[in-house]
Amino acid sequence: MQSSVKQKLLEAFSEANGEFVSGQALAEIVGCSRTAIWKHIEALRSEGFELEAVRKKGYRIIHKPDKVTENELLIGLQTEWLGKEIVFKETTDSTQKEAHRLAQEPFKEGTVVIAEEQTAGRGRMAREWHSPKYTGIWMSVMLKPALPPYKAPQFTLITAVAVVEAIREVTGLEPEIKWPNDILLNGKKITGILTELQADADQIHSIIIGIGLNVNQKEFPEELAEIATSLAIEKGEPVSRSQLVQEILKNIETYYHVYMKDGFTDIKKRWEKYAVSIGKQIIARTVTATIKGKALGITEEGVLKLLDDEGTIHDIYSADIEINKTAE
């Protein structure tokens, strides 16, 4: 469907405020035949709109899907520059891959790639990320900070703070951060953050922050139900994805400015306030070792300080962590 036809139809239904609009009236508004209108209605249905058709009355809209297309996101977006360029895909392999392809050529800082569905979404360490259609936020934010690569982990922490505060603002729920890149609700995962970079050895070219956020899933496949949840499940009602995206982008922009101007101190404080693991006994599994001990905190570089039983402090750059319940 041409987007102009779609926009005209949606405006007509919006003005009708839930009442019926006759096929003849729609045909006149759009400027096509009644048969063509019927085809456009079918196309809208395939996009997730629920439309009732009654003989002699016409059509009315019962349910509008919570879409995350350019138009839905740009209206009401309160940022200066972040997300002003949106690359929307109905379906894509992965918004990260799409963003990496875009980053091969010059791009506008703050470009956001967002999709209704990912067929090959992935998390850290190339792990699969379940990202079904219309239920979550699958997006990648493209930045170009003039910084060396060793600063990159801080962007995972900036984004975690931005997402936690957006969820609190929009839903009232109180998520917790699990180092380095997960956000939990009631102990189950709702968000994964994947910060990737293209860089010279000493200078970042582009930093691509992938955010996968479970919003309106009503249930999860059996193998995930124990470890994953959605905002809708925890809150007991659907949550507006476009509002959440707008809030997340506003927060990332704000904290990015704070970080570039004043450094990491304020963000670190917020991060530690929301973090579930700090001060607890944890088990950290790195690529090469498993270390048990107390999580002391994070450094300015986003490195986890872990105190083991023998009094040695380990710098953990990357690991899967687990709260060590037997040690508490």
Place this chain on the structure above:
Amino acid sequence: MQSSVKQKLLEAFSEANGEFVSGQALAEIVGCSRTAIWKHIEALRSEGFELEAVRKKGYRIIHKPDKVTENELLIGLQTEWLGKEIVFKETTDSTQKEAHRLAQEPFKEGTVVIAEEQTAGRGRMAREWHSPKYTGIWMSVMLKPALPPYKAPQFTLITAVAVVEAIREVTGLEPEIKWPNDILLNGKKITGILTELQADADQIHSIIIGIGLNVNQKEFPEELAEIATSLAIEKGEPVSRSQLVQEILKNIETYYHVYMKDGFTDIKKRWEKYAVSIGKQIIARTVTATIKGKALGITEEGVLKLLDDEGTIHDIYSADIEINKTAE
């Protein structure tokens, strides 16, 4: 020209050892008409082969270009795995760009992209790199070390040591390293190294090391002649590019193994032995500041330690440096 025809022709000329081979004999070897042979000879000439044609005698080879195609490089390559997969391009925009495109999909560690010519070669900070056909080594080495991104600068230093020792071995010349990524001969640039990475915030996915090495240029454009030179100019005779490539790849593989097994200490010592700037008064121009002082050395992370006149030691991650002759 099909490569099998080319190979058969080159083998025939190679066996003739500089003597003439008749068109009829060549036609029989290749299995085509004498007119077709003439066309194949023209094709070889366009690739840089000098061939003499004499009526009733046939053809003989006068000069074989020093090519860097897969076949030329694989024969005699003394590595275990590095460079066993070679992507050769007669011409490309930039071997780094080509390698980045390859790195979007799974690739074999140690893949080398090499080209006879780059139309848009570039150095650090996206600066242009002059890379005309058949005269230099324009290549990119693709590695996948399981390391965090902050280790990436060490790969520039590993590569600098590998290239310096390859040049010493093949030519007897004694180049010097200029931090962070240049190699000089008699004060003029012969090599630039560009280490780029694709990474998670905490884990390198791929590291792509670009090497631009001026080998057989006889002269440089006026704007470069003051600052750039080639091995051939400094040595006074042509140097085999394929031999140099093989030696560089062998050294990178060796030092990469040393580094992953025993860390950076041995490589750091070698690097400092070849470095021109250490111990000298230098001027370092970073993106944000110009700092004058004495270059003390490099850290395990490849960071330059610079002592200014007020006794403050600066950590320099990235800069252009210049020997400060007025201060000596």
